[in-house]
Every structure is written in C-alpha cells, then in structure tokens.
Amino acid sequence: MDMTDQTHPQPGPFVAAWQHLWRKERPWLAFAVILLVVSVIDPAQFGPSVAKVVNALVSIAPFLAVSILIAAWAGATGADNLIARAFTGAPAMMILMGALAGGLSPFCSCGVIPLIAALLAIGVPLAPVMAFWLASPLMDPSMFVLTAGVLGLEFAVAKTLIAIGMGxxxxxxxxxxxxxxxxxxxxREGIGNGGCGGAKVRAPKPPVWAFWHDPARVTKFRQEGIKTFLFLLKWLSLAFLLESLMLAYLPAQLVTQTLGGTGLAPIAIATLVGVPAYFNGxxxxxxxxxxxxxxxxxxAGMAFxxxxxxxxxxxxxxxxALVRFRVFALYIAISLGGAFASGLLFHFWTLL
Structure with missing residues (x-):
C-alpha cells in the first residue's frame, strides 16, 4: 500500500472539542483547574477566592459596561476609523496626551483594562496607548488625596509626576x-486589526451614527459587545483568582522584612518585589x-x-492577553527600569 495516499485521520468529536477549548478558552480552563486544586488542598479558601473574583468583577462593572459599549458602538457606526486616525497625526503629542490622561484619570489598574482593550481593538497606535497604560494605574484623584494623607503631599506630587513621566x-x-x-x-491574533504606530489606514467611510436603522450594523454592535465582554471576563476572572491566592498565601510580613535596610539595595529589592506584589495601590x-x-x-517605598x-x-x-510576548517583555522592562529610576530620583530628591 502506498502510504503517501493515506490522509491523516481526523480527530474525533471529543478530541476536536478539547482542542478548540484549549486554543480558545485556556483562561477558563486554568480558572477551573486552580479552583479544583484549591477545593482539594484548602477547601476553606475556595469560598473567599470565589467571593474575591465576584466582588472584584462587580466593582469594575461600570468600567466594563462603558468600555464594551464604546467598542461596540465604534464598530457598528464606523467611528473606529475616525478614532484610529485621530492617533496617527502627531505621535509626540499623542504620547504626551496619553500620559497626562493616564496620570490624571480616575482609572485604577483594573478599570483601565477594558478601555485599553477597546483602544487596541479599534486600531489606536500602540505608543500613546502604552503611555496611557503605564501612567493610569499609578495615580488618580482619589489616590492622590489618600497618598498625600498617608505619605505626605511631597510624596503624592512626586508620584503624580513620575506617573506622567513613566507614560x-x-x-x-x-x-x-x-x-x-x-x-x-x-x-495577538484576533485582537483588533493592528495597533502599532504604523497601523494600516483603512478605506475611509463616513460613519453611520444612527446605526440602529441598519440591521447589519445592529448585529455587528451586538456581536462586538458580546465578544469584548467574554474576552475581558475570562482574563479578569483568572487575574482576580490569582490575586486572591496571593493575598491568602503570601505573608505580608515577608514583604515587610524584605524591604528593610539602607542604601541603594532596598530600592532594587523593592522594585523586584513590587512587580509580583499582591498589594493594590x-x-x-x-x-x-x-x-x-x-x-x-x-x-524604596516609591519604587515599590x-x-x-x-x-x-x-x-x-x-x-x-492582548499583546505578543515581545511587547509584554518590553512592558515589563519599562516598568522595572522606570520603577528603579523613580526610586533613585526620589531618594536623591529627599536628600537635597
């Protein structure tokens, strides 16, 4: 028999379904496996972890709703073309405006995620988005007031300037x-249609603001909204679950002891510890x-x-979840380098 004439056997329905699930729904699989392991090893932690996920998702629900509606509306009306082009004119100004908006906007690191996903999905250039992304989690109006109350006005002002500078x-x-x-x-594949500075300029079409008169656009609005919601839901659920386990199993005393000492070493240690730290701002x-x-x-406190x-x-x-590995690596490198440099600058500033 000529083996070259044989075709590869097709996987059965169960195998095909599992392959599809593994390709498309790995966050949900990881979420389920982690909960299963927790229920077996530490049943008492199962309830608090689930509650943490639910409460966190509820707390950012307004951000999710607004961002999903914006993304769906932009796709249905065709306004995404206008939004994308608005970020292709003057890169330096867009980067500065992104950093300022991030440093002064009332978005936390969780609340900004849906907005960032929407911006990238509709083709906004990566550079101003990254500026906004880096600055936004670091400072907002309520954070400024609380930081000034706990650590002093000088610390709060410095952190605001650092947030904008980082962006x-x-x-x-x-x-x-x-x-x-x-x-x-x-x-990543399936996320928008580009987002770098050289994002492709699509064929200009006039927006249809009253999209609800067009059944096809109404369908697109619904599909885009559901797609964005499901994408954000699975990744945020996994993130909040992991955060709850870090809160439960990583003792705060260990972090406290690690950040003690004098000299420049604590700044470096604080930077490294701050990256996986489970404390929110x-x-x-x-x-x-x-x-x-x-x-x-x-x-060291600033670096952390x-x-x-x-x-x-x-x-x-x-x-x-949104970008390829090389962008993620650059994001981590900028975060580490920026945090260490910020700690050094603030340290020397306090010595003046």
Whole structure:
C-alpha cells in the first residue's frame, strides 16, 4: 500500500472539542483547574477566592459596561476609523496626551483594562496607548488625596509626576522601537486589526451614527459587545483568582522584612518585589507608611509603589492577553527600569 495516499485521520468529536477549548478558552480552563486544586488542598479558601473574583468583577462593572459599549458602538457606526486616525497625526503629542490622561484619570489598574482593550481593538497606535497604560494605574484623584494623607503631599506630587513621566518615557520608547522596524503586528491574533504606530489606514467611510436603522450594523454592535465582554471576563476572572491566592498565601510580613535596610539595595529589592506584589495601590499605602516610619527610605517605598502599580496582577495579565510576548517583555522592562529610576530620583530628591 502506498502510504503517501493515506490522509491523516481526523480527530474525533471529543478530541476536536478539547482542542478548540484549549486554543480558545485556556483562561477558563486554568480558572477551573486552580479552583479544583484549591477545593482539594484548602477547601476553606475556595469560598473567599470565589467571593474575591465576584466582588472584584462587580466593582469594575461600570468600567466594563462603558468600555464594551464604546467598542461596540465604534464598530457598528464606523467611528473606529475616525478614532484610529485621530492617533496617527502627531505621535509626540499623542504620547504626551496619553500620559497626562493616564496620570490624571480616575482609572485604577483594573478599570483601565477594558478601555485599553477597546483602544487596541479599534486600531489606536500602540505608543500613546502604552503611555496611557503605564501612567493610569499609578495615580488618580482619589489616590492622590489618600497618598498625600498617608505619605505626605511631597510624596503624592512626586508620584503624580513620575506617573506622567513613566507614560511619556514608555510611549516614547515604544514609538522609537516601532520606527526602527520593531514590534510589527504587536497584538495577538484576533485582537483588533493592528495597533502599532504604523497601523494600516483603512478605506475611509463616513460613519453611520444612527446605526440602529441598519440591521447589519445592529448585529455587528451586538456581536462586538458580546465578544469584548467574554474576552475581558475570562482574563479578569483568572487575574482576580490569582490575586486572591496571593493575598491568602503570601505573608505580608515577608514583604515587610524584605524591604528593610539602607542604601541603594532596598530600592532594587523593592522594585523586584513590587512587580509580583499582591498589594493594590490603596492597600500598599499603609504598608509603605509603616515601613517608612520604621526607617525605610522613601526611594524604596516609591519604587515599590511604582513597580507594583504598573505591573499589578490584573494589569500584567491583561497585557499578556492582548499583546505578543515581545511587547509584554518590553512592558515589563519599562516598568522595572522606570520603577528603579523613580526610586533613585526620589531618594536623591529627599536628600537635597
């Protein structure tokens, strides 16, 4: 028999369904496996972890709803073309505006995720989006007031300036890399239609603002909304589940002991510890305040807050879900370098 005439056997329905599930729904599979392991190893933690996920999703529901509606509306009306083109005129200005909007907007690291997903999905250039992405989790109006109350006005003002500076620097780096020919097709397959500085300019079509008169556009509105909702739901659920386990099993005392000491070493340690730290921006303030009262230098505290804020677990997982590995690696490198540099600058500033 001529073996070259044989065709490869097709997988059975069960195998095909599993392959599809593994390709498209890995976050849900990971979510289910983690919960199963927790229920077997530590049943008492099962309830609190599920409650954490539900409460966190409820808390950001307004951000999710608004962002999903914006993304669906832009797709249905054709306004996404106008939005994308608005970010292709003056890269430097767009990067600056993205950083300013991020540093001054009332978005936390979780609330900004749906907005970022919508911006990238409709083709907004990656550089200004990265500027907004880096700056937004670090500061917002309520965070400023709380930081000033716990750590002092000088610390709050410095953190705001650092947030904007991080956004400008990160967006600038991404823009330069793109101009040098890097970061081509930065988004994962199925996420929008590009987002780099050289995003393709699509054929201009006039927007149809009253899209509800067109059944095809109404269908597109519904499909885009459901698609965006399901995508964000699975990744945010996994992120909040992992965050709940870090809260439960990683002792705060260990973090406290690691950040003690003097010199430049604590700044480096604070940067590295801050990246996987489970504290959100608000929860970290009392910890840093206590450490500074015990002799921890302000630079290390700043480095910890910057590194932890930019690379908080939900934000980092969202980056991983939206962009390819090289963009994610650059995001982490900018976060680490920016946090360490911020800590150093603030340390020397306090010595003046």
């Amino acid at each position: 400008v620097a990160g967006g600038g780096i991404v823009h330069l890399v793109i101009r040098a020919g890097g970061l081509a097709n930065p988004l 608000y929860a970290a303030l009392p910890l840093i305040g206590t450490l500074m009262e015990q002799g921890m230098q302000a630079g 807050l910057i590194a932890g804020g930019v690379t908080s677990l939900p934000a980092a997982i969202a980056v991983w």
